[in-house]
Amino acid sequence: MVVMKLQPISPSLTVNGCTDCPIRARAVCADCNDTELVKLDKMKSYKSWKAGETLVHEGAPLEFAASIVSGCATLSRSLEDGRRQIVGLLLPSDFIGRPGRTRSEYAIEATTDVTLCLFRRGPFETLLRESPRVASRLLEMSLDELDATREWMLLLGRKTAREKVSTFLLALLRRTATGVGPYRTDLPLSREEIATFLGLTIETVSRQLTLLRKAGVIELDGLRTVICADLHLLAAESGDEVAEALLP
Amino acid sequence: MVVMKLQPISPSLTVNGCTDCPIRARAVCADCNDTELVKLDKMKSYKSWKAGETLVHEGAPLEFAASIVSGCATLSRSLEDGRRQIVGLLLPSDFIGRPGRTRSEYAIEATTDVTLCLFRRGPFETLLRESPRVASRLLEMSLDELDATREWMLLLGRKTAREKVSTFLLALLRRTATGVGPYRTDLPLSREEIATFLGLTIETVSRQLTLLRKAGVIELDGLRTVICADLHLLAAESGDEVAEALLP
DNA sequence: CGGTCCATTGATATTCGTCAACGGCAGTGG
DNA sequence: CCACTGCCGTTGACGAATATCAATGGACCG
Numbered sequence: 001m002v003v004m005k006l007q008p009i010s011p012s013l014t015v016n017g018c019t020d021c022p023i024r025a026r027a028v029c030a031d032c033n034d035t036e037l038v039k040l041d042k043m044k045s046y047k048s049w050k051a052g053e054t055l056v057h058e059g060a061p062l063e064f065a066a067s068i069v070s071g072c073a074t075l076s077r078s079l080e081d082g083r084r085q086i087v088g089l090l091l092p093s094d095f096i097g098r099p100g101r102t103r104s105e106y107a108i109e110a111t112t113d114v115t116l117c118l119f120r121r122g123p124f125e126t127l128l129r130e131s132p133r134v135a136s137r138l139l140e141m142s143l144d145e146l147d148a149t150r151e152w153m154l155l156l157g158r159k160t161a162r163e164k165v166s167t168f169l170l171a172l173l174r175r176t177a178t179g180v181g182p183y184r185t186d187l188p189l190s191r192e193e194i195a196t197f198l199g200l201t202i203e204t205v206s207r208q209l210t211l212l213r214k215a216g217v218i219e220l221d222g223l224r225t226v227i228c229a230d231l232h233l234l235a236a237e238s239g240d241e242v243a244e245a246l247l248p
Numbered sequence: 249m250v251v252m253k254l255q256p257i258s259p260s261l262t263v264n265g266c267t268d269c270p271i272r273a274r275a276v277c278a279d280c281n282d283t284e285l286v287k288l289d290k291m292k293s294y295k296s297w298k299a300g301e302t303l304v305h306e307g308a309p310l311e312f313a314a315s316i317v318s319g320c321a322t323l324s325r326s327l328e329d330g331r332r333q334i335v336g337l338l339l340p341s342d343f344i345g346r347p348g349r350t351r352s353e354y355a356i357e358a359t360t361d362v363t364l365c366l367f368r369r370g371p372f373e374t375l376l377r378e379s380p381r382v383a384s385r386l387l388e389m390s391l392d393e394l395d396a397t398r399e400w401m402l403l404l405g406r407k408t409a410r411e412k413v414s415t416f417l418l419a420l421l422r423r424t425a426t427g428v429g430p431y432r433t434d435l436p437l438s439r440e441e442i443a444t445f446l447g448l449t450i451e452t453v454s455r456q457l458t459l460l461r462k463a464g465v466i467e468l469d470g471l472r473t474v475i476c477a478d479l480h481l482l483a484a485e486s487g488d489e490v491a492e493a494l495l496p
Numbered sequence: 497c498g499g500t501c502c503a504t505t506g507a508t509a510t511t512c513g514t515c516a517a518c519g520g521c522a523g524t525g526g
Numbered sequence: 527c528c529a530c531t532g533c534c535g536t537t538g539a540c541g542a543a544t545a546t547c548a549a550t551g552g553a554c555c556g
Contacts, residue, residue, distance in 0.1 A: 077402045080489045085405040087398035098391055105395060132380060139387045143346055146390060147353060149397045150335040154325045156404035157333040157447030161544065191503060199405030201545055206504055223503070223553090241328045409512065439535060449513055454536055471535070 017041070021117075026093035027067040028141060031133040043123040049110040058107040064118045065097030071114030072188035075106040076196065086197040088149065089188075095141055099125055111189050156199045163239035164198040165208040169218065169226055170234045170243065180248075182229040184221075191223075212237065265289070269365075274341035275315040276389060279381040291371040297358040306355040312366045313345030319362030320436035323354040324444065334445040336397065337436075343389055347373055359437050404447045411487035412446040413456040417466065417474055418482045418491065428496075430477040432469075439471075460485065 018024060018037050029040055046069070049055055056062055058078060068090050075088035087106060090096065096108065096116070128135050155167055173183045187194070195202045212218050217234055219227040228234050235244035266272060266285050277288055294317065297303055304310055306326060316338050323336035335354065338344065344356065344364070376383050403415055421431045435442070443450045460466050465482055467475040476482050483492035 075398070077398065079402070079406060079487055081487075083406040083487075085402040087401045099387070106398070129380070129384075132377070132383065135380065135383055135387065136377075139347070139383065139390065142387065142390045142394060146394050146397060149394060149401065150323070150325065150354070153335045153397065153401060153404055154327070154333040156401055158327060158331040202503080203505085203546085204544060207544095210504075239327055239329075239331075450535080451514085451537085452512060455512095458536075 021069070023067060023069055023093040023117075027117075028095045028134065028138050029067070031137045032131070033133065036127065036131050036134060039123070039127055040119065043120045043127075045118050046115060047118055048113065048115045051110055051112045051114075053110050055108040055110060055114070055116075056104045056106075058104070060104060061102055062097060062104040063102065064121055065095070065099075065124045066116040066118045068092050068094045068096070069115040069117050071110060071112045073108055073110050073114050074189075074193065074197070075108055077106055084196050085199065086193065088145070089197070091188075095138065097121075097124075099128055099138075111193055159239050161198075161200055161204050162208050162211065162237060164200060165194075165205060166212065166217070166234050166237035167240065167243075168194060168198060169212075169228070170231065170238050173226065173228050173231060173234070174247075181231065182227050183231060184225060184227045187224045187226060269317070271315060271317055271341040271365075275365075276343045276382065276386050277315070279385045280379070281381070284375065284379050284382060287371070287375055288367065291368045291375075293366050294363060295366055296361065296363045299358055299360045299362075301358050303356040303358060303362070303364075304352045304354075306352070308352060309350055310345060310352040311350065312369055313343070313347075313372045314364040314366045316340050316342045316344070317363040317365050319358060319360045321356055321358050321362050322437075322441065322445070323356055325354055332444050333447065334441065335400075336393070337445070339436075343386065345369075345372075347376055347386075359441055407487050409446075409448055409452050410456050410459065410485060412448060413442075413453060414460065414465075414482055414485035415488065415491075416442065416446060417460075417476070418479065418486050421474065421476050421479060421482070422495075429479065430475050431479060432473060432475045435472045435474060 018029065018041055021027075024030070029037065032040065049071075051071075055073060058076070070092055073090040074086045075090060076084055076086045078084040090108070097119075102121070128138065155164055159167065172185045172187065176183055176185050189197065191205050192202045194200075195205045198205065209218075209220065212234075213220055217228070217237060219229075221227060231247050232244055235241075235247055238244075266277065266289055269275075272278070277285065280288065297319075299319075303321060306324070318340055321338040322334045323338060324332055324334045326332040338356070345367075350369070376386065403412055407415065420433045420435065424431060424433050437445065439453050440450050442448075443453045446453065457466075457468065460482075461468055465476070465485060467477075469475060479495050480492055483489075483495055486492075
C-alpha cells in the first residue's frame, strides 16, 4: 500500500483463478511460483464492500491479510476530539495487514466500492515464513510505502494549500498519463476525504480547486472528474520542480 | 528506524565484537544466530561523524547499509526553494539503507556525534537473501517505522503548535521514564531541527516552549535540558489522551 | 415537491509565519 | 583580561494563510 499510488485503478470485476487476476503482477503475490500460488489459492477468498462502508475500525481486531483487487480505501487515524488524518490511500494491489499483529492501528474505509482478496491469517503467516519470495516482496512493498509516506510528510509539514491540492491532483493524473493530453481522471475521494488526506479543511480544498480552475490549470467536469491539458502547469503549482522534470 | 523512537540513546563508545554491542538486542542483527553473526562480523566496520556533519546528501549514492550504534541523526527531504522537512529521527539500533537501492532519497545528517556500524552492500544483501531471520527482522523494523511515520502524519496534518511540541517532548521524556519523576532529558536536536521535524518555524517552537514553561508543565535547564515533574500534564497538552492513559 | 447530502462562496477569526531587535554564550584575538 | 564577533535562542509587532462560521446552490432520491 502506498500513500499516493501511481497505477491504474482497475474496474471492479469478478476474479476466481490467480492467473487472470488483475493485480497479479503488482500484489504481494507478484513473485510467487506455481507452488506458492496454489497455496495462496487455498487460503484466499473474495469479499466486497460498498462505498462509504468501514472495513475495519481504528484499533479493532484484524483477522485477515488482504490485497485490494479493485476500488479505493483509506487508512486513517483520529484524535479523541474527532480530528482525523488519512495516512494512506489503498489502491489495487496494495496490501492490508501486518504480520504478527491482530489489531489494526488504523481505520480502513471504502471510498468507492471495493473488492479484497482475503487471506486467512494463520496460513498466510506460515507462507511468509516458508517462502522468501513472498516475504521479500512484502518487504519491498512496505519500503515503497514508507517512501511514499515520507513524501507525504513533506507535503503535510511544508506545502501550502495550493501546492497540496496540486500535488494530489498531479499524482492522480499521472496514473492515467498514457501519452499526450488532455489527461482526465475521476477523483476516488470526496472533498472531505481529500481535505482529510491533505491536512486541510473541506472549504480550503474547494477554494483551491476553484482557483486552479480559474487560473486555467485544470478543468472540472462535474464534481468528481478533473481534466488537465498540461501536466507541467500543474507540476509548477505543486512546489516540486523535480516532479515536473519527470513528466512525459 | 523510527520517526520518534522510545529507547535510550547509548553514550558513544568503542565496540569491536558483536557480543557486547550496545544495540545487539534491537538492531537488524537482533535475531541472528552465531553463524550469521560471524558473517556480519566479516562485513562490518565502524565509522563516526561529528555533530552537524552530513552523512549522505539527498539523492546521493549510498554504498552501504548500517546500524546506528550511538548518537542521533536525521532523515530529511527538501523542496527546491529550501523548505525542508525532517521525516525521521535515527537513534541507536535504527537501520540505514534500502535493499536493492544505491541512492538515498533523503539527506542524512548527524545532530550529535554519531557512530555507525557499516555493512558492505553486496555481502549484506546476500545475507538478507540467505537468512530469513535477518530479512524478517528488517521487515519488522520497517513496519514499526511505517507506523511511527503515520503517527507523525497525524501530528503534521492535524495538531496545533502546542500539541506538536508537547508530543515531541513527551516522546523524548518517555524514553527515560524509569520509574517516578521528575523526568529529565537532553534534547538531541537544536530549536531549528525541532522546528524542521514538527513542521513549524524556530520562533514558534521557542514560543511554545516558553508557554509550556510558564504554564508549569515543564522546566528548562539551559537550552538543551528539559525537566518534567508530571508527564500526565504534558500528555494532556499533546492532544492524545490515549498517550496519557499509557503513562506510568 | 421537499429533504438531504455535498460542494461552493463569503465574511470573519485565529493561528502561525515573517521580519526585526535583542540577549546570552563561546570562541577568538588583541 | 576584555572587547569583538558569530551563533543560537528569545521576544515583540505585524501580516498572511488558513480555519471557522454561516448562507446558498445544485444533484439526487423518496
